[in-house]
Amino acid sequence: MQDCRAIRVSLGCYYDGELSEPERRLVRDHLKQCSQCRAELQQICEIAPAFQEGMQTPPTPSDLTRKIMEKAHRRTVGALSWWSCLLFWKNWSLPMRFAAAGVIAAACYIGIVVGSSSLPFDRSATSEMKWISMSTQGPIVKAYMGKDR
Amino acid sequence: MKPVPSEDLPSVSEDRDAALMAQAATGDLSAFEELVIRNQSSAWALAFHYLSDAAEAEDIVQEAFLRLLKSAQRYKPTAKFRTYFGQIVVRLCLDSRSKKHPIYYETLPEKADTENTPDLLLIKKETAGELKRAFADLVPTQRMAFLLRHLEGFTYSEIADAMDISPKAVDSLLQRARQALRNCLHFHSK
Numbered sequence: 079m080q081d082c083r084a085i086r087v088s089l090g091c092y093y094d095g096e097l098s099e100p101e102r103r104l105v106r107d108h109l110k111q112c113s114q115c116r117a118e119l120q121q122i123c124e125i126a127p128a129f130q131e132g133m134q135t136p137p138t139p140s141d142l143t144r145k146i147m148e149k150a151h152r153r154t155v156g157a158l159s160w161w162s163c164l165l166f167w168k169n170w171s172l173p174m175r176f177a178a179a180g181v182i183a184a185a186c187y188i189g190i191v192v193g194s195s196s197l198p199f200d201r202s203a204t205s206e207m208k209w210i211s212m213s214t215q216g217p218i219v220k221a222y223m224g225k226d227r
Numbered sequence: 228m229k230p231v232p233s234e235d236l237p238s239v240s241e242d243r244d245a246a247l248m249a250q251a252a253t254g255d256l257s258a259f260e261e262l263v264i265r266n267q268s269s270a271w272a273l274a275f276h277y278l279s280d281a282a283e284a285e286d287i288v289q290e291a292f293l294r295l296l297k298s299a300q301r302y303k304p305t306a307k308f309r310t311y312f313g314q315i316v317v318r319l320c321l322d323s324r325s326k327k328h329p330i331y332y333e334t335l336p337e338k339a340d341t342e343n344t345p346d347l348l349l350i351k352k353e354t355a356g357e358l359k360r361a362f363a364d365l366v367p368t369q370r371m372a373f374l375l376r377h378l379e380g381f382t383y384s385e386i387a388d389a390m391d392i393s394p395k396a397v398d399s400l401l402q403r404a405r406q407a408l409r410n411c412l413h414f415h416s417k
Contacts, residue, residue, distance in 0.1 A: 087402070090398065090401055090402050090405055091383075091398060094376065094382075094383070094401075096382070096383050096398070121409050121412070122405060122409065124409075124412060125377075125405055125408050125409055125412065126377045128354065128355075128358060128408075128412055129358060129362070129373075129377055129408065130377065130378075131355070132354070132355030132356075132358045132359060133276055133355075133358075133359065133362070133378075135271075135272045135275060135276065136275065136281065138267055138268045138271045139271075139281075139285055142267055142271070142285060142288065142289070143260065143263050143264055143267060145285075145289055146263050146267075146288075146289050146292045146293070147256070147259075147260055147263065149289065149293055150256060150259060150292070150293060150296055151256065153293065153296070153297075154254060154256060154296075
């Protein structure tokens with residue numbers, strides 16, 4: 079009886095081919111003599127076919143591949159737009175990178191210098207500008223600017 | 228019908244999947260598309276039978292493939308592709324089911340059967356219905372282990388990898404699942 083209990087625990091593994099060869103031989107020898115364990119194994123053998131017969135899988139949705147690929151494209155393109163900027167830079171030779179960095183730095187410098195020289199930073203500059211604009215504007219603007227003063 | 232142990236299957240299919248993964252990792256979407264076509268039906272069957280909800284199963288399969296694409300660069304061909312992908316599908320299914328609701332099998336389509344007599348058909352239909360209910364009553368992890376074994380033909384160690392448990396725990400889950408289903412079949416055959 080004890081023997082049967084130990085064997086029955088391994089019947090599932092025996093059916094699934096998960097036992098080592100010595101264990102397998104042990105179970106096989108026991109099954110030759112024990113009709114109850116054979117009946118038990120028979121029941122285990124019936125489960126998988128009954129399950130496979132009873133559980134019918136509906137066909138895979140016809141547009142599943144398309145939906146997956148659309149999402150994959152969207153995600154990949156989003157990631158690539160950033161990555162392509164980096165790749166563009168990485169593919170340049172060292173002198174090219176220095177030249178590009180020099181051009182960017184020069185552009186920044188010119189932008190700062192021109193910007194700072196043309197902006198009125200103090201009051202006197204502001205009033206000078208107003209004077210200039212008054213002298214060049216028509217009478218309505220002049221009147222308005224005078225009122226404002 | 229006993230599932231064929233994966234060791235007996237030709238490794239050509241696995242090699243092809245691994246090669247496609249390597250191509251997908253470089254951004255080759257046509258390789259990824261082939262990977263999707265080759266593996267979507269098994270992922271669909273697993274997700275559908277686990278969740279028994281077509282819309283939810285479709286979402287899970289889509290998400291699983293997108294995660295696969297995202298992780299393509301980390302994939303090492305030393306890991307079996309089907310275990311690797313199985314793990315993604317299993318985790319998504321288990322997470323999804325842990326969030327909610329009971330299972331309804333009434334929406335499953337019935338296959339037309341012209342070979343059986345009406346009586347036999349009725350018995351088979353009743354048994355199938357009972358089996359579906361017994362399967363739906365299983366603990367989620369038992370259900371998943373059973374599906375991986377008998378639907379996907381995974382070995383115990385592959386199931387263990389996919390579910391992140393020990394092979395001994397797989398054996399225990401399968402034993403309990405079989406016991407519950409066997410009781411149902413036995414009851415019906417009496």
